[in-house]
Amino acid sequence: MPLAKIVWVDDEIESLQSQRMFLENKGYDVTTFTNGFDAIEFLKDNIADVVLLDESMPGITGLETLARIKEANQQIPVVMITKNETESLMDDAIGSQITDYLLKPVNPNQVLLSLKKIIDNRRLVAEKTTTAYQQQFRDLFMALNNNPDYNEWMEIYKKLVYWELEMEKSDSPEMREILASQKDEANTEFFKFISKNYAKWMHPKSDDAPIMSHNLFRYKVMPHVNKEAPTFFILIDNLRLDQWKTIQPIFAESFRILEEETFYSILPTATQYSRNAIFSGLLPIDIEKQFPLEWKNDEEEGGKNLFEEAFFRAQLKRMKRDDLKTSYTKVLHHHDGANLVNNIHNLLNNDLNIIVYNFVDMLSHARTEMEVLKELAGDEVSYRSITRSWFEHSALHQALKKIADRNIRLIIATDHGSVRVKTPYKVIGDKQTTANLRYKHGRNLNYEPKDVLAFKDPREAGLPVPNVNSSFIFAKEDGFLCYPNNYNHYVNYYRNTFQHGGISLEEMIVPVIKMVQLNPMGQPVFPGCLYDGPTLIVR
Incomplete structure (x- = not known):
């Protein structure tokens, strides 16, 4: 069985016989043609893994041949071989979706390397990922057993998420199983850590506690808010760190990510507790004391998150920041999203805009109830995939694209995550x-x-x-x-449904991200800051 089937098209193919023999000795099946017409006819009825295509041929050029090959089979990789490296030619070739290009005269090892890069890419990436994780496995094992503090736990979880995403490139079920087992072990130790420390963190005079839901605004949002440019604080309900990593590249198309951090959700890791704590700047026990009519316990009738805006305005007043011009928008339904898209430019007149977006939480609950979503989001990989697909087509993404060229600050956070039970x-x-x-x-x-x-x-x-x-x-x-x-x-x-409210890395350690708009030079626009290369200096 050959490693792959190669079609090589060159009007001087006779002079390349030694290269063909070299590839065949390496295990490739090579079929050669002297013109584009014959190659096109052959590819109509035969499968090839890669086409090596000379750019300059009589009768029909390489670019014309390329266009017809792509008409018949959009997915087939094509390597253009050319004497001509002009910019216009490269633009045409890249626009026609070549996979690689080589400059004549080519030597056999150049061709072999290009084929390996194309054909063996997934296998090589998988092998490298597996090897790299094997090397880090012991480091993670040692970190878990070294009595980590809350900062070290955040770093451990970030590394586990990194390897979970990297393992999607691997075709080794054994390594994925080892990673899953290490993640389970981490959650076992994390539960012990929370059991030992959580009550201490809740003590009013504690000076050794992580940033949590009730002080997120004080430490991670308000220091960046002023009247020089609007700040948008967007809370995407129930967004895990791995889900953020999945949609991060979409944000990066328009915004420069300045800080990518995590904080701890309070317990219960549930909306009515953690989200009310974020907007009030208070623990639930203090929300009940200060707002006895608005606070609802689980068993009480009525909505549990109906007063977030009032809680937030009271928090601003306590901080003596109630001079800021603010807005509060909650997106629960499709028409709310449409209104956000239509109204987003008006929000640029405010100092601080709060946007609460509820899709991911609804997806989690709907997945429990609907059989079709249980199929579509059967595990973490598909759950991430649905999250990315949602965000790409969401009203939130549309709204942000409309203001991506404006001078804004953007802070993305969530209230809690979820875990597959x-x-x-x-x-x-x-x-x-x-x-x-x-x-x-x-x-x-x-x-x-x-x-x-x-x-x-x-x-x-x-x-x-x-x-x-x-x-x-x-x-x-x-x-x-x-x-x-x-x-x-x-x-x-x-x-096997995704739930929240309890103690796990996925539920408690959640993202908070700071971004700014990019200028035409690809540098961040951020009033009060000096940008000099990769270092951002906040004045």
């Missing part, structure tokens, strides 16, 4: 116990202590006490909490 844990509670799969609160909860992090006094976790003797429990790793009633049905229904 696999392991069911039994929980027994009374009728007032909440229905969430990754956390529950109620009275008289019965559970296995090893399966959850429990706060018998919710105040230790910065949470309100909904009822006398209420406690909170949070599922660990990839667990989900099920009642004994109709247990097997619910286990089968929810297993």
Whole structure:
């Protein structure tokens, strides 16, 4: 079986017989033609992996041959071989989608290298990825077992996400399985870390805590807001770090990414807690105290995120920044997105614009309910793919493209992530116990202590006490909490769905990204900054 089938078209092919023999000795099947017409006819009825095509031939030129080959088979790789390296020729060839080009006279190793680059690219990339991960496996193993602090945990998770994305290039199921196992081990250790430290972080006088939901605005947004240029803070609900990495290249087409950081979502990693904490600048226990009419606990009737704008304006007032001209836009439905696209230019008159975009969270919940989405987003790879496809065609992307040439600051963040749940844990509670799969609160909860992090006094976790003797429990790793009633049905229904509310790297360590618009020279436009090469100096 040959390594690949090559078609070589050159009117002087007789002088290239030694090169043909060289390739055949390397395992390639080489068919030669002296003109484009014969090659085109051959390719109509025969398969080739690569076409080597001379640019200057009598009768029909290489570029004309290239165009006809592409008409018949758009996907076939073509390597142009030419004596002429003029810019116009290269523009024509590249515009016609050549895969590579070589300058005459070519030597056999040049041709071989080009073929390997084209044919063996995926295999070589996969092998290199596997080898590189094998080399880093021990480093990650050592980091996990070296009592990492909250900053080191963020770095560990970033590396795991990096390798998860890189492993998509690998065709080694064994290596992907090893990475998945290492990620599971990381989540096991992360649960222990959170169990040990979370209550300390919630203490009002703690000076050794990460940036979390309730102080995200204070430390990561407001220092960049002034009246020199509008700032857009866009919160994409339920966006994991790996999903951000998937849509990052689309943002990079129009914006320069200045800082790509992470922060910690508070518990529960659920919208009504983490997102209200972001906009209020308060822990849930303090939101309830300061806004007793607006705060709703899980079991209470009414919307749980209806007062984000009021919470945010109160936070601005506490910061003495209520002189800023601001707007708040929430996109829940298609018509909201259309309104955003139509109104985006008007927002340029404000100092700070808040945009909350709810698609990813809806996708997560819809995937649980709809069989077709369970097929389309059956695992993390397809979940990322759907996220990218959504963003490319979203109203949010359209709106940002409309203002990409304007002098703006852009901050992207989320409220929490999600995790694909696999392991069911039994929980027994009374009728007032909440229905969430990754956390529950109620009275008289019965559970296995090893399966959850429990706060018998919710105040230790910065949470309100909904009822006398209420406690909170949070599922660990990839667990989900099920009642004994109709247990097997619910286990089968929810297993392998994406859920949030509990403790995992995917839910708790989430992205916050700062970007600015690029000028025509490809440099960032950012008032108050001096750009000098790769270093950005904030004045």
